């Protein structure tokens with residue numbers, strides 16, 4: 001209100017245009033002051049209102065915790081920054097105190113100027129003269145320069161004030177006004193100072209302005225002063241005066257501008273307020289949005305918290321359940337601990353008992369157990385022995401029964417014999433000389449050939465490489481002795497050359513074979529029964545070589561030809577030498593003679609013997625001295641030629657012929673056996689001399705035994721396979737039940 005009254009007071013004053021220069025300036029000053037005061041007051045009050053409003057808003061933002069966007073906005077606006085600072089408790093500065101500083105500065109300058117004038121005056125008073133005036137003038141010029149600097153500063157200040165009318169000058173308008181007011185004040189004072197200074201010089205200076213306070217009386221000019229210099233000084237003064245005028249004009253202009261700036265500043269403030277309000281609105285909207293989002297988030301979090309609460313509830317429940325089970329476990333554990341204690345003490349007790357019993361009972365138990373084990377073991381061994389005996393018995397019984405069946409059926413018996421490997425074969429180290437035979441069981445022989453083929457054969461007897469002549473004969477003996485009962489018996493040895501046919505049948509002198517042992521037994525038995533039975537024994541020895549029969553006991557060996565004929569007592573060879581023998585020695589002599597006859601005829605005895613069949617026949621006519629009963633028995637002991645195949649022997653010429661004939665007779669023997677085996681009505685006996693001679697023995701009423709002789713080494717395995725297969729076929733031949741050839745007495 002005071003401002004308004006002042007304003008009204010001013011309006012009642014006479015118009016400035018009616019007043020003189022000085023008065024006008026004074027009035028304008030007063031008007032400017034009062035207008036500025038009014039403007040300042042209203043500005044300050046509005047600013048306060050605005051500040052309060054903003055402060056309220058900021059507090060609200062602070063409460064809502066949304067100060068961040070405001071602070072971001074404030075960083076772009078210093079005034080808002082101050083408010084934010086206020087709202088957040090920071091120091092604020094509105095307007096600052098730049099004005100006071102400037103006033104201080106101006107005051108200082110004014111004092112400096114005053115002092116300078118003082119100094120100048122005193123210098124002129126005391127020293128006088130041209131030099132002193134020059135010095136003073138120099139200093140004066142310096143001062144004038146300073147003044148000009150000041151003026152340009154003022155001008156810059158004015159320009160700054162003018163520039164504040166545009167954008168960005170809104171901040172600090174109240175302060176700007178105050179600053180301008182001060183500058184006006186300063187200008188005025190400088191003006192006064194300059195005028196006073198000019199007045200003091202008293203020369204060439206313009207008269208003091210009307211109404212100006214009377215200055216000190218003019219100083220008398222010293223007579224030594226140059227008029228030209230004084231003139232120059234006056235010119236300088238005139239220039240200063242002009243400049244002062246210009247400053248005044250600028251002051252007027254600045255004042256006008258100030259008014260404009262005041263208005264513009266107000267308008268600017270309002271605009272700022274409006275923009276701030278819109279900013280605030282925007283902020284309010286965005287903060288509302290953020291608050292909503294925050295609420296939403298809070299709701300989500302609330303949900304989560306609910307879920308968490310449920311989980312916590314469940315966990316609490318589980319925890320309680322665990323607690324209770326834990327307590328149950330604790331009880332169980334304590335029970336277990338108790339039990340464990342009991343068990344430990346029981347165990348200790350048992351342990352001590354066991355220790356005690358170990359000392360006393362264990363040796364007893366061990367002793368009795370040992371004796372029990374020994375008894376059990378001996379029982380077991382005994383039972384094994386019994387089993388073994390029983391087994392052997394069973395095997396024997398089986399063999400007996402089998403032989404019985406064979407006898408009843410009249411099967412050809414087959415005994416296999418394997419010779420031992422020769423020294424040469426043993427030392428050769430050749431793969432072909434490796435042993436290829438095995439004897440897996442009683443009555444069984446197995447052979448492997450060079451191609452790796454393996455086969456097992458079963459025969460009535462199998463004699464391995466270690467078998468003796470005695471063992472062999474023992475198995476033959478029953479057959480041989482049956483001749484004394486009137487049976488026809490034929491024993492022949494079949495096999496590849498060098499497999500031991502001769503060794504088995506004849507044998508060396510020191511180790512006689514079947515032939516001599518049979519005759520020995522026949523004579524022996526005959527001797528034993530001679531009180532009741534009179535036996536007449538005759539012997540013949542022949543050879544079949546290239547299908548020709550040779551009488552080896554004849555005086556003219558090789559010159560006569562013999563044929564086989566059928567007689568009342570079976571096939572026979574007419575004119576064959578038959579020698580009555582009473583002892584084994586006689587037989588041995590005859591055999592020696594036969595052997596001699598064989599060898600004198602041939603240069604290579606070994607080769608020859610291999611390619612001819614040797615037949616030692618023994619005929620026994622037995623007469624019972626009491627009953628007169630006569631029986632006729634016949635024993636053929638045959639050492640066949642080697643059975644190797646013609647192809648393999650590689651024979652040519654005579655050798656080939658020999659081989660072919662051997663082949664012929666042996667294959668005829670095979671055919672006869674096959675025909676008998678198949679039960680054929682036609683038996684091809686007449687196909688060879690050999691089969692013709694053996695017809696009796698290969699028909700019914702005969703007991704036939706075949707020795708199949710084999711080699712134990714690999715290089716003979718192929719022939720071994722053939723011989724064993726042939727023997728296997730022969731074994732299946734059923735000749736029919738053998739019958740005795742007995743003629744009752746008187747018939």
Ligand SMILES: Nc1ncnc2c1ncn2[C@@H]1O[C@H](COP(=O)(O)OP(=O)(O)OP(=O)(O)O)[C@@H](O)[C@H]1O
Nearest residue numbers: 419420496497498499500501502503609610641642
């Ligand atoms: N079981 C055996 N124990 C010991 N040596 C044997 C045996 N068998 C055969 N030998 C020996 O093997 C060799 C051949 O035997 P042996 O002459 O008897 O054969 P082989 O079949 O009659 O021959 P070949 O067809 O040529 O007359 C002889 O030296 C003989 O002593």
